[in-house]
Amino acid sequence: MHAGIDLPGELKSVRAALEAGLVRVTRRFDEQLSCDLPPVRDLCEHVERYRGKMLRPTLVLLCGLASTREQGEAALTDDHVTLAAVCEMVHMATLVHDDVLDEADTRRRGATVNRLRGNEAAVILGDYLIAAAFHLCSQAGSQEPSLVVGRASMDMAAGELLQLHRREDYSIDEATYFEIVRRKTGALIAAACRLGALASEASPGVCEALDAFGRALGVAFQIQDDLLDLTGRQGVVGKNVGKDAEKGKLTLPVIHHLAECSVRQRAESLSILLRLASGESAGEQLVQALSATGSLVHARQVAVRLVREAADCLSALPDTPARTMLEIMAQSAVDRAF
Amino acid sequence: MHAGIDLPGELKSVRAALEAGLVRVTRRFDEQLSCDLPPVRDLCEHVERYRGKMLRPTLVLLCGLASTREQGEAALTDDHVTLAAVCEMVHMATLVHDDVLDEADTRRRGATVNRLRGNEAAVILGDYLIAAAFHLCSQAGSQEPSLVVGRASMDMAAGELLQLHRREDYSIDEATYFEIVRRKTGALIAAACRLGALASEASPGVCEALDAFGRALGVAFQIQDDLLDLTGRQGVVGKNVGKDAEKGKLTLPVIHHLAECSVRQRAESLSILLRLASGESAGEQLVQALSATGSLVHARQVAVRLVREAADCLSALPDTPARTMLEIMAQSAVDRAF
Numbered sequence: 125m126h127a128g129i130d131l132p133g134e135l136k137s138v139r140a141a142l143e144a145g146l147v148r149v150t151r152r153f154d155e156q157l158s159c160d161l162p163p164v165r166d167l168c169e170h171v172e173r174y175r176g177k178m179l180r181p182t183l184v185l186l187c188g189l190a191s192t193r194e195q196g197e198a199a200l201t202d203d204h205v206t207l208a209a210v211c212e213m214v215h216m217a218t219l220v221h222d223d224v225l226d227e228a229d230t231r232r233r234g235a236t237v238n239r240l241r242g243n244e245a246a247v248i249l250g251d252y253l254i255a256a257a258f259h260l261c262s263q264a265g266s267q268e269p270s271l272v273v274g275r276a277s278m279d280m281a282a283g284e285l286l287q288l289h290r291r292e293d294y295s296i297d298e299a300t301y302f303e304i305v306r307r308k309t310g311a312l313i314a315a316a317c318r319l320g321a322l323a324s325e326a327s328p329g330v331c332e333a334l335d336a337f338g339r340a341l342g343v344a345f346q347i348q349d350d351l352l353d354l355t356g357r358q359g360v361v362g363k364n365v366g367k368d369a370e371k372g373k374l375t376l377p378v379i380h381h382l383a384e385c386s387v388r389q390r391a392e393s394l395s396i397l398l399r400l401a402s403g404e405s406a407g408e409q410l411v412q413a414l415s416a417t418g419s420l421v422h423a424r425q426v427a428v429r430l431v432r433e434a435a436d437c438l439s440a441l442p443d444t445p446a447r448t449m450l451e452i453m454a455q456s457a458v459d460r461a462f
Numbered sequence: 463m464h465a466g467i468d469l470p471g472e473l474k475s476v477r478a479a480l481e482a483g484l485v486r487v488t489r490r491f492d493e494q495l496s497c498d499l500p501p502v503r504d505l506c507e508h509v510e511r512y513r514g515k516m517l518r519p520t521l522v523l524l525c526g527l528a529s530t531r532e533q534g535e536a537a538l539t540d541d542h543v544t545l546a547a548v549c550e551m552v553h554m555a556t557l558v559h560d561d562v563l564d565e566a567d568t569r570r571r572g573a574t575v576n577r578l579r580g581n582e583a584a585v586i587l588g589d590y591l592i593a594a595a596f597h598l599c600s601q602a603g604s605q606e607p608s609l610v611v612g613r614a615s616m617d618m619a620a621g622e623l624l625q626l627h628r629r630e631d632y633s634i635d636e637a638t639y640f641e642i643v644r645r646k647t648g649a650l651i652a653a654a655c656r657l658g659a660l661a662s663e664a665s666p667g668v669c670e671a672l673d674a675f676g677r678a679l680g681v682a683f684q685i686q687d688d689l690l691d692l693t694g695r696q697g698v699v700g701k702n703v704g705k706d707a708e709k710g711k712l713t714l715p716v717i718h719h720l721a722e723c724s725v726r727q728r729a730e731s732l733s734i735l736l737r738l739a740s741g742e743s744a745g746e747q748l749v750q751a752l753s754a755t756g757s758l759v760h761a762r763q764v765a766v767r768l769v770r771e772a773a774d775c776l777s778a779l780p781d782t783p784a785r786t787m788l789e790i791m792a793q794s795a796v797d798r799a800f
Contacts, residue, residue: 163627164620221589225582244563244626247585251559251592252619258596259612262605270608274597281590282502288582289501 135452138189138445141197145185145205146178152209156260157253167241167249171216173234179345180215180316181208186453187320187334189446190438203264203323210261210273211316217253218280218312220246226371269319276315283307292372292401294382294394301379305346306339313342333440337450340434345457347427350375351420354411356461366407369400376426378410381419389413427458473790476527476783479535483523483543484516490547494598495591505579505587509554511572517683518553518654519546524791525658525672527784528776541602541661548599548611549654555591556618556650558584564709607657614653621645630710630739632720632732639717643684644677651680671778675788678772683795685765688713689758692749694799704745707738714764716748719757727751765796 157168188204189195222228223236224246230236238246254277261270287304290296317338321331353368354377368375378397382390393413399406414420434454441447495506526542527533560566561574562584568574576584592615599608625642628634655676659669691706692715706713716735720728731751737744752758772792779785 159616159620161620161624164623167623217589221585225585243581245623247559247563247588248619248622248626251555251588252616252623254589254592255612255615255619259609259616262600262608262612267600267605267608270600270605271597274593274600277593278497278590278597281586281593282497282499284586285502285505285583285590286499288586 134445135449137196138186138449141189141195141200142182142185142449144197145200145208146181148200148205149178149181149185149208149212150175152205152260153212156209156213156256164252167237167245168252170237170240171220171249171253174216174219174232175212176232178212180211180312182453183313183316183338183450184208184211184320184323186446186450187317187338188324189320190441190444190450191321191324191326191330191334193442193444195444195446199324201323203269204320206260206264207269207319207323208316210257210269211312211319213253213257213260214273214277214312217250217257220250220253224250226367264323266322268322272315272318272322276311279307279311283309283311287373290374294374294397296374296379297383298376298379301374301376302343305343309346310339310342313345314338317341330440333437337434337437337454340430340437341454341457344427344430344434344454347376347423347430348458348460350377351423351427352461354407354414355420366400366405366410369397369407369410370403372401376423377414377419380422381414381417384417384419385413389416424458431455431458472783473787475534476524476787479527479533479538480520480523480787482535483538483546484519486538486543487516487519487523487546487550488513490543490598491550494547494551494594502590505575505583506590508572508575508578509558509587509591512554512557512570513550514570516550518549518650520791521651521654521676521788522546522549522658522661524784524788525655525676526662527658528779528782528788529659529662529664529668529672531780531782533782533784537662539661541607542658544598544602545607545657545661546654548595548607549650549657551591551595551598552611552615552650555588555595558588558591562588564705602661604660606660610653610656610660614649617645617649621647621649625711628712632712632735634712634717635721636714636717639712639714640681643681647684648677648680651683652676655679668778671775675772675775675792678768678775679792679795682765682768682772682792685714685761685768686796686798688715689761689765690799692745692752693758704738704743704748707735707745707748708741710739713761715752715757715761718760719752719755722755722757723751727754762796769793769796 154172159165159168184207185200185204189199192199219231220237223231224238224243228236229239236246237249258270258273261273283304287308290300314335317334318331321334350368353366353375369378382393385393396406396409396413400410431454435451438447438450492510497503497506522545523538523542527537530537557569558575561569562576562581566574567577574584575587596608596611599611621642625646628638652673653676655672656669659672688706691704691713707716720731723731734744734747734751738748769792773789776785776788
């Protein structure tokens with residue numbers, strides 16, 4: 125996420141610390157997944173190729189740096205590295221299981237585990253990753269991180285179950301949307317930020333502030349994903365456009381549109397959504413309808429407001445280059461095109 | 463498991479302590495799964511109906527009692543109850559995911575989650591249960607139980623992946639079979655026994671002895687399951703007979719048979735196995751073939767030997783009624799018809 129951003133001079137040392145930290149995280153991640161059984165090892169090596177933006181480990185490290193006056197790589201302890209690897213592993217487990225649920229064939233331009241080895245291998249591999257994450261987390265200096273990761277994982281699953289329960293329910297309101305997204309996407313990002321602070325032995329106030337920062341950022345991130353699903357180009361986002369509607373998942377722009385449009389337009393839009401859900405291509409018409417009610421603009425505004433709220437949470441922290449970097453990351457969550 | 467056995471007088475107080483302990487375990491289990499979201503609550507209530515023999519929580523409590531000279535319910539601490547609930551929750555998670563993998567329609571004479579709510583809900587519900595188990599485990603008095611449960615869960619998944627990798631591989635040997643079963647079934651039962659000892663603050667030697675007891679018992683238990691799959695009556699075991707061969711899973715009697723029979727018989731037996739794997743009914747012929755090479759008797763002998771090994775591990779413990787009860791439980795693992 126931090127890569128490719130043109131940084132002012134004083135931030136270059138933060139970036140260097142982050143990059144060195146992420147090398148340690150990757151090593152710990154790979155070590156934890158090593159297994160004496162070759163078929164398990166092969167599957168884990170496949171999953172390592174899923175590694176993308178490393179958003180969650182980056183947040184653990186950056187929040188760790190932002191919670192202490194000491195800067196540079198030396199401020200990143202063994203616990204920061206461990207907990208960053210834990211967050212990435214939990215995230216990977218959800219990707220592997222999501223691909224089973226979505227019957228996805230590709231991820232990061234490679235074949236998914238379910239495609240290559242079948243749903244059974246993918247379900248069990250996801251379980252292996254979750255177990256490995258908790259086992260690694262239990263090696264941290266205290267029990268607090270395990271409680272945080274356990275609670276976040278429960279929240280994520282509960283959010284997914286709620287989303288599944290309301291799938292193809294076109295009467296969903298914004299409150300329910302936020303309930304789902306705060307858990308499904310917000311919980312682990314909030315946990316990543318809190319874990320960084322915990323590993324820096326930050327005060328409860330700083331831990332709370334970074335948790336709130338992560339939760340708001342996570343929801344903004346999800347809304348940007350919703351928008352990219354509708355307006356992104358396939359080559360850039362690396363997945364088909366309009367997938368959410370195909371799966372019967374209502375996103376913020378669609379929920380806003382259905383609440384704001386005329387009764388007549390609503391009938392028309394529901395027919396577009398049903399066509400998409402049954403596999404027909406009607407993405408263009410959906411985007412046109414959403415534009416007419418200003419629903420894409422609305423979603424964008426909500427995401428921008430959440431990023432501002434996230435940035436406000438950071439005022440509890442000392443003014444360090446790491447804090448500035450967190451502000452830049454939050455902003456880039458809604459500026460990204462992938 | 464302990465219910466229905468006619469017990470000598472001095473064991474009645476152990477049974478009373480166990481029964482009171484299991485009531486606390488059930489309460490803790492239900493409390494941990496409570497959720498403010500109704501769709502999550504409904505699914506958890508469904509899963510609570512899966513509760514069966516409570517083998518793992520019983521072992522946690524009984525090993526807890528067997529690791530201390532103090533007897534009776536007062537010897538069972540909060541940690542014993544917590545860790546017993548954790549083991550049952552991890553076990554439930556694997557049942558829910560196994561039912562997805564096996565496309566099972568019924569469990570304990572009720573519909574499975576995947577049957578009622580679809581594979582997606584079942585996969586995510588399993589994830590919720592695993593997360594809840596780890597979250598609960600992190601509330602124990604030390605980090606050691608989380609390490610034990612994390613490692614056992616990794617082992618279980620690795621064993622399942624190995625089994626999947628060798629499915630329909632009719633050249634599998636006994637060593638590979640034991641490699642799979644020690645992890646898939648043995649790991650969590652060994653962990654349950656170790657956790658009981660840990661919660662009683664037992665010496666490392668006692669923890670090791672009970673771990674080894676549980677591992678041997680778990681493998682014996684699995685072999686008995688293998689045998690019941692071939693010879694049990696549907697009404698008693700509550701599932702179809704011959705399922706393992708249908709799923710391409712090689713069990714100990716079949717592996718022994720293929721290694722021992724004549725070349726000509728081998729061709730015949732492989733054809734029976736392939737017919738079963740393709741959904742034809744050939745269970746009777748398989749059982750006849752296995753009987754001819756004494757393979758059912760062989761498997762039974764291995765299970766009996768493992769139970770004896772398990773009982774030998776208990777000599778490290780003080781002579782208490784709880785230890786006697788563990789010996790009775792081990793014996794009943796290979797005497798049961800369900």
